[in-house]
Amino acid sequence: MKKIIIAVSALFISITLSAQDLITKVPSTASAVVSIKGKNVLQLMSLEEFSNSKFGSFLEKQLMDESKGELENLEDLGLDYNNTFHYFFEINDGVYTNCFLIPLKDGKAFTSLLRTSEIKRTVTDGNLSYIQNYRGDEVTMWNEDVLMFVISSDHKVKEESYSYYNDYSSEAVEEEDYYTSDAYKKEQEEREKKRLEKQEKREEREKEFSQVVLDKAKKILAGTYANKSILTNKSYLKSLGKGKEEASVWVNDFATIYEQAIPSYMLGNSFNPYNFMNIDKLYGGLTLMAKLNFNEDEAVIKTKYTMNDEMAEIYKPMYNGKINKSFAKYINEDNMLGYMSLNLSTEGVLKAYPNLVSSMFDTGSGETISESVALGTKVFSMLIDEEETAKIFRGDMFLALTNLTEKQVTYTDYEYDEDFNYKEIEKTKTETIPDFIFMFTSEEQEIFNRLVRIGVKEKQLEANNGVYQLIDLPKSTPFNIYVMYKDNMVFLGSSLKDLNAIQSGRFVSKLSGAHKKNITKNASSVFVNGKKIIAEIPAESFPRELRNKVDFLTSNTEDIKFNFQKIKGNSMKGELIWEIPSEGHKNSFVYFINIIDAMMD
Amino acid sequence: MIKKIVTYFSLFVCISLCTSCFEILEEIKLNKDGSGTIMVTLNMSKSKTKLASIMLLDSINGYKIPSEDEIDESFKDVIYHLEKTEGISNIKKTKDFDNYVFTISCDFKNVENVNAIFKELIKKQNKNNYTNFTTTNLSYNPSENVFNRHFTYDNAIKKSFNTLKSEDRKVFDDASYTCIYRFQDKVKSVSNIDAKIAPNKGAVFLKIDALSLILGEKNVENKIQLIN
Numbered sequence: 001m002k003k004i005i006i007a008v009s010a011l012f013i014s015i016t017l018s019a020q021d022l023i024t025k026v027p028s029t030a031s032a033v034v035s036i037k038g039k040n041v042l043q044l045m046s047l048e049e050f051s052n053s054k055f056g057s058f059l060e061k062q063l064m065d066e067s068k069g070e071l072e073n074l075e076d077l078g079l080d081y082n083n084t085f086h087y088f089f090e091i092n093d094g095v096y097t098n099c100f101l102i103p104l105k106d107g108k109a110f111t112s113l114l115r116t117s118e119i120k121r122t123v124t125d126g127n128l129s130y131i132q133n134y135r136g137d138e139v140t141m142w143n144e145d146v147l148m149f150v151i152s153s154d155h156k157v158k159e160e161s162y163s164y165y166n167d168y169s170s171e172a173v174e175e176e177d178y179y180t181s182d183a184y185k186k187e188q189e190e191r192e193k194k195r196l197e198k199q200e201k202r203e204e205r206e207k208e209f210s211q212v213v214l215d216k217a218k219k220i221l222a223g224t225y226a227n228k229s230i231l232t233n234k235s236y237l238k239s240l241g242k243g244k245e246e247a248s249v250w251v252n253d254f255a256t257i258y259e260q261a262i263p264s265y266m267l268g269n270s271f272n273p274y275n276f277m278n279i280d281k282l283y284g285g286l287t288l289m290a291k292l293n294f295n296e297d298e299a300v301i302k303t304k305y306t307m308n309d310e311m312a313e314i315y316k317p318m319y320n321g322k323i324n325k326s327f328a329k330y331i332n333e334d335n336m337l338g339y340m341s342l343n344l345s346t347e348g349v350l351k352a353y354p355n356l357v358s359s360m361f362d363t364g365s366g367e368t369i370s371e372s373v374a375l376g377t378k379v380f381s382m383l384i385d386e387e388e389t390a391k392i393f394r395g396d397m398f399l400a401l402t403n404l405t406e407k408q409v410t411y412t413d414y415e416y417d418e419d420f421n422y423k424e425i426e427k428t429k430t431e432t433i434p435d436f437i438f439m440f441t442s443e444e445q446e447i448f449n450r451l452v453r454i455g456v457k458e459k460q461l462e463a464n465n466g467v468y469q470l471i472d473l474p475k476s477t478p479f480n481i482y483v484m485y486k487d488n489m490v491f492l493g494s495s496l497k498d499l500n501a502i503q504s505g506r507f508v509s510k511l512s513g514a515h516k517k518n519i520t521k522n523a524s525s526v527f528v529n530g531k532k533i534i535a536e537i538p539a540e541s542f543p544r545e546l547r548n549k550v551d552f553l554t555s556n557t558e559d560i561k562f563n564f565q566k567i568k569g570n571s572m573k574g575e576l577i578w579e580i581p582s583e584g585h586k587n588s589f590v591y592f593i594n595i596i597d598a599m600m601d
Numbered sequence: 602m603i604k605k606i607v608t609y610f611s612l613f614v615c616i617s618l619c620t621s622c623f624e625i626l627e628e629i630k631l632n633k634d635g636s637g638t639i640m641v642t643l644n645m646s647k648s649k650t651k652l653a654s655i656m657l658l659d660s661i662n663g664y665k666i667p668s669e670d671e672i673d674e675s676f677k678d679v680i681y682h683l684e685k686t687e688g689i690s691n692i693k694k695t696k697d698f699d700n701y702v703f704t705i706s707c708d709f710k711n712v713e714n715v716n717a718i719f720k721e722l723i724k725k726q727n728k729n730n731y732t733n734f735t736t737t738n739l740s741y742n743p744s745e746n747v748f749n750r751h752f753t754y755d756n757a758i759k760k761s762f763n764t765l766k767s768e769d770r771k772v773f774d775d776a777s778y779t780c781i782y783r784f785q786d787k788v789k790s791v792s793n794i795d796a797k798i799a800p801n802k803g804a805v806f807l808k809i810d811a812l813s814l815i816l817g818e819k820n821v822e823n824k825i826q827l828i829n
Contacts, residue, residue, distance in 0.1 A: 407650075409649065409650050411646040411647045411649060411700070412644060412646040412700050412702055413644075413646075413647075414624075414626070414644075416806070418799060418800050418801075419799045419800070419801050419803060419804055420781050420783075420797075420799050420804040420805075420806040421804075422781075429647065431650045433650070478650045
């Protein structure tokens with residue numbers, strides 16, 4: 001059944017993709033693919049609108065300068081903006097290939113950008129033209145429909161080059177005149193011979209590699225692969241979805257990437273991690289997908305990690321914590337600049353950690369390291385009482401940046417008399433210092449009380465109505481830190497006023513349902529109140545070039561949110577939302593172009 | 602651990618928000634025979650909130666932050682270097698980690714001894730980075746009674762500055778370099794248009810903002826003609 005679904009979806013995708021979609025040129029063995037959908041972007045902002053923006057005009061001016069006036073605008077460049085641009089990365093046996101595929105409408109237009117030396121070096125082979133750099137690791141290739149850049153690097157050569165030093169590894173110098181002896185000269189000659197041999201070998205490999213890169217480029221452009229294109233890769237197909245995003249990133253099986261990047265044979269036999277670590281168990285089936293959508297009122301990046309069944313089983317309990325709903329009682333969103341919640345389960349982490357480490361080293365090879373790790377994790381599990389430890393630190397925590405307060409600080413300056421004799425004087429200035437509060441759940445009040453008693457006795461803490469000030473902070477630390485315990489929670493914060501209010505039950509809380517939902521439903525949630533932060537930061541704290549743009553930034557910055565969901569099935573989903581102001585921008589893509597324009601002023 | 606995370610987070614915010622700048626003060630008292638005293642002060646007290654935060658971290662913006670002990674060690678190296686330099690005596694230092702003000706002063710037999718302190722360092726810099734900084738920073742001609750503060754601007758300063766991230770460049774926004782020269786003879790004239798002569802004619806004062814110095818718009822070059 002699964003196979004039928006994949007076959008049907010592959011068919012559907014190949015029909016919906018335009019005949020010229022360059023994705024068919026990406027091999028199924030690609031480790032990562034990044035795509036930018038020109039058509040979707042143009043729906044948000046036409047090429048003409050973009051050309052009229054300051055950023056667009058700037059790019060066009062650069063284009064005109066580079067082409068010596070032959071290309072006046074982006075349209076003249078001959079790119080097919082309505083099509084999809086792709087980048088892919090492939091690792092094969094220590095050879096890294098980066099490839100950019102750019103759709104063309106007019107294959108000749110962009111050649112105005114080439115330098116005379118590049119035009120001279122251009123080779124025409126049938127309907128395709130290409131330039132290869134002197135080292136041979138970069139190829140620019142194009143035909144009527146595609147412009148392609150291939151940048152490769154050969155990581156095998158680097159491995160070999162180090163072995164040259166091995167010739168010098170064990171020298172025993174006993175005689176004083178050793179360096180003038182015939183034996184030494186003979187050894188030197190042999191070493192020189194070996195060096196030349198290796199150099200020759202390296203040069204040969206470079207020549208060979210240069211041909212490999214060129215052949216590879218031709219193969220990509222032709223799109224004829226024995227293993228077929230990426231459209232036969234199940235994980236990639238699954239990541240495609242409805243295709244409404246403006247840009248997407250897909251990263252293939254991490255285990256394959258590691259194994260291809262550093263093949264086992266490159267590491268030799270002694271202490272080869274592949275012998276005692278099970279990379280496949282840890283990273284096998286782990287893929288990453290991210291999609292960027294420019295919506296009308298927000299820009300959203302959605303990410304999805306997918307892992308193998310075994311890893312999902314191990315990780316699930318770690319992220320399956322319960323957030324303490326009482327955290328919300330001590331937050332007032334009117335004063336809140338941002339927060340971060342983390343919803344881990346200490347019990348889950350402690351139970352999962354030994355399994356994770358055991359799996360990692362479980363190669364079945366009987367290697368001493370693997371066996372020792374298995375023994376160690378077993379002992380760890382026996383010694384640690386997960387449930388009792390979780391009573392001290394349950395794993396749910398909340399950090400809020402509550403305010404920016406202005407604090408008067410002194411500094412030394414000089415006062416000069418008319419003869420330029422000077423004396424040191426003390427002046428004051430205002431600094432903006434953040435207030436924060438950090439809370440975590442702990443059922444062990446007894447442990448807290450004992451620690452506090454020791455702290456007070458050792459003069460590390462100063463008691464003040466149930467709130468304790470840390471007094472061992474390094475001098476000049478710009479804020480104080482207070483600590484207290486209440487209702488199964490430990491509080492750490494910089495505002496004595498807030499902590500006193502919490503301790504005496506006078507704290508006024510306010511938190512919207514949307515925030516409460518984000519905090520409780522997700523494994524981790526981050527919120528940044530962009531508008532409030534920019535409004536509260538003193539203008540002089542901005543870089544000089546931004547100081548006159550503070551008003552613009554204040555009226556054009558909204559909230560930024562990041563939520564990381566709990567593991568469902570085999571996946572972990574994340575979502576970054578960048579909200580934009582309701583007025584002044586047609587959509588979030590135009591918003592970012594407008595911001596760039598404003599910053600260019 | 603938690604205290605560390607929370608402290609680091611707050612420090613990070615402090616570092617982003619607090620302003621930073623510094624002042625370098627170079628004061629030379631020159632006697633008629635060419636001997637004298639030099640004192641260099643680095644005053645970073647205006648940035649002390651930020652520095653106090655930075656000092657608690659191991660590194661920031663990719664730069665390693667030296668600890669108080671490491672700064673102490675560097676101070677010792679400087680003193681050792683001065684002690685080895687011919688004609689230099691009466692070396693004094695002050696360190697104030699509460700306000701971040703550091704001074705080093707010494708007596709010299711003649712200004713050539715002061716040049717010798719930095720000569721090797723500048724030579725090395727010029728060789729390694731193809732720059733063209735002068736190794737003669739000070740000169741005194743007793744027969745003409747002329748004191749010179751030499752300075753050659755090199756584009757490498759601007760280039761290095763431009764490679765800094767905008768956040769790092771902020772450090773120089775309000776920074777300044779002040780030179781004060783005192784003489785036993787009266788000052789007749791100065792060549793640097795930004796320099797001021799004291800009404801009693803016994804001292805010259807020059808304060809330049811660091812950005813103008815970095816960008817080459819102003820410099821500390823000064824020819825001071827004394828009355829014989």
